[in-house]
Amino acid sequence: MGDLVGHGLVAGYEGKRVLSGLDVRLASGQVTVLVGANGSGKSTLLRVLARLHVPTEGAVLLGGHDIARDSTRALARKLTFLPQSPLVPSGLTVRELVGHGRYAHRGVLGRTTGDDLEAVRWALAVTGLEPLAGRRVEELSGGERQRAWIAVVLAQKTGVLLLDEPTTFLDLRYQIEILALVRRLADEHGLTVGVVLHDLNQAAAFGDRIVMLSAGRVVASGEPHEVITAEAVRDAFGLEVSVATDPETGRPTCLPSLRGHLTTKE
Template structure:
């Protein structure tokens, strides 16, 4: 999807020749230390940041040649945080996701209404569709935002740190939803996460960024190793198999057992 992308802010390089492919119908997670270029890469994939060089494609088409509505029919992007709209219901917010599909008069058609109802159903937000968004909990609100981008009915969904500011219950809820979107609906998902153990639990592929470049890429058990984490994050860890899933679990030195980590992450 990204081929030799270089990107900068105010002439300061952030990405230095990054190439990344998202697994079709799978979950690809971008991880890396602060300042490694994760969010910049995701925004570049979404064409919200213009690369200095390199190409970004979706469905094999260079995004530079697509108009805004055309791109919005192929790819959906949810930023790390969005202003909370006042006086708007969840249903109304999700309906905004249909803007790229509506005709010149902007009237909702049957296909638009069906897409909104589907997005509400898939995200489990139908039950509070008529409630105001600013009155919802953080986890409920995040699911409504995801429903909005799902209403675009694209094959690719990009999420920038979708679990930020959420407690553990809602983090697991959102990531389980992401997993279902790929497994049950064939949506290609790319997202940024900070928690390596959550990345290991939910990803098909992990891309480790460090210093604006791809340091490692592959399945969780091939990427999340003691050597890679120490090199990319500057942190010494124990990497052990999760007792239930077998997926890698990263423990900073000082933890004598995995019991407390397992209880926090997977209860």
């Protein structure tokens, strides 16, 4: 499928500029994590890359092809996007929900084919949801429900997966489960993955590359050890941190300085 690349992206809302001539590359078969403070442009960038928000300048290329030229159905066969906290239709089983990921592949009559059934089976297997396929979605835990939504976008069978804060509102165990699943999708299935995260340590632990944004511009971009530095975090978040290397993984970890933020008892 190739890399997903944004060139000179300028975008905003109601006359307010959010992205300012931004360049970004999501490499094929890797997990690229977008990080930055609230309002830095992370979610807007992801929506522009998914063609859900049209930039006023610049272009998005997938494998060298401008995605603006694709029909909606054609693009949906190449790229899929999972928003924050999608609404769950009531009464659907997990299998029925995952089946909705096949809409872009169905013909004019919308009939389910053997390819559709196989894609749904595969998506349920990859996300570990086969035992829960007959359960109603509203009966699932938060982590199970998020895996169900990831199964929906996997059933779409695209080469590019864009996830906007997939761990929001999940407890730590489910956050790690979801991020480990995302990691496997790149490693074992070769997907190009772009994901927005708030937690810098999770970004460093699970990402191949990190793009750090501030005020619609790239502050730093590269491998975790190149991006997660005290200077870059200070520039992007206005926060002093100490950065160390995890002895087990060799990846950076950062700890915010609490000096001036805590009071001590006399």
